Amino acid sequence: MPARLAFYYGPMDCGKSTLALQIDHNHSRQGRSGLLLVRYDRSGGARITTRVGLSREAVEVEDDTDIRQLVRARWARGEPLDYMVVDEAGFLTSEHVEQLAELVDDWHVDVYCFGLATDFRSRLLPGAARLFELADDLIRVHVEVLCWCGRFGQLNARIVDGVVVREGATVVVADTANGGAAGEPAVRYQVLCRPHYRSGQLGPGEMVAPGQLRLQLDPEHARDQSRGARATK
Numbered sequence: 001m002p003a004r005l006a007f008y009y010g011p012m013d014c015g016k017s018t019l020a021l022q023i024d025h026n027h028s029r030q031g032r033s034g035l036l037l038v039r040y041d042r043s044g045g046a047r048i049t050t051r052v053g054l055s056r057e058a059v060e061v062e063d064d065t066d067i068r069q070l071v072r073a074r075w076a077r078g079e080p081l082d083y084m085v086v087d088e089a090g091f092l093t094s095e096h097v098e099q100l101a102e103l104v105d106d107w108h109v110d111v112y113c114f115g116l117a118t119d120f121r122s123r124l125l126p127g128a129a130r131l132f133e134l135a136d137d138l139i140r141v142h143v144e145v146l147c148w149c150g151r152f153g154q155l156n157a158r159i160v161d162g163v164v165v166r167e168g169a170t171v172v173v174a175d176t177a178n179g180g181a182a183g184e185p186a187v188r189y190q191v192l193c194r195p196h197y198r199s200g201q202l203g204p205g206e207m208v209a210p211g212q213l214r215l216q217l218d219p220e221h222a223r224d225q226s227r228g229a230r231a232t233k
């Protein structure tokens, strides 16, 4: 059977990293040799970590990493390679994805990618865009994540001081539960259905106070919010 390039995509918290480690486990149990790669892991280190507490060592993919070189170096050491698992693949560059496609087609390595499809602006991430163009298999993962209203959670909202922000730079913020230092805006992410992403309603647990609602509708304040988001790393 020819090797395949697969992309499993979904919003945050949908269990993608857990599925990534499960696929790795299933293959290695069959005696296949794998390589785990990660782009911006939430742990900040070169590991694939999951919210259910699983973790495995992984090689971090940097902007200028040539993934083919990683594989060649491994083969030069006499280590076999049958498959790769790539977590946070939405943040890969187009070039990275093209390198993966080459590994699949010319070198017969199975590649399983996992990641977000869209950023907080609801725009495709670069790695996801190229994977949608090139992958053999596109699998939407949405088993575990729902919007507060019960609809399928589809989009990752960036929330700055309680307000959904839909523009600004794509910045990776690892699990910022409750804002940064004093004086900085509180930034967090929440998975919402499309209607609630669009309306900015965050659910009964996050009912906006009347004052905040007025601020949200004030264009001057909205601009301040997006400036704050850009400044927040």
Ligand SMILES: [Zn+2]
Residues within 6 Å of the ligand: 147, 148, 149, 150, 151, 192, 193, 194, 195, 196
């Ligand atoms: Zn909803």
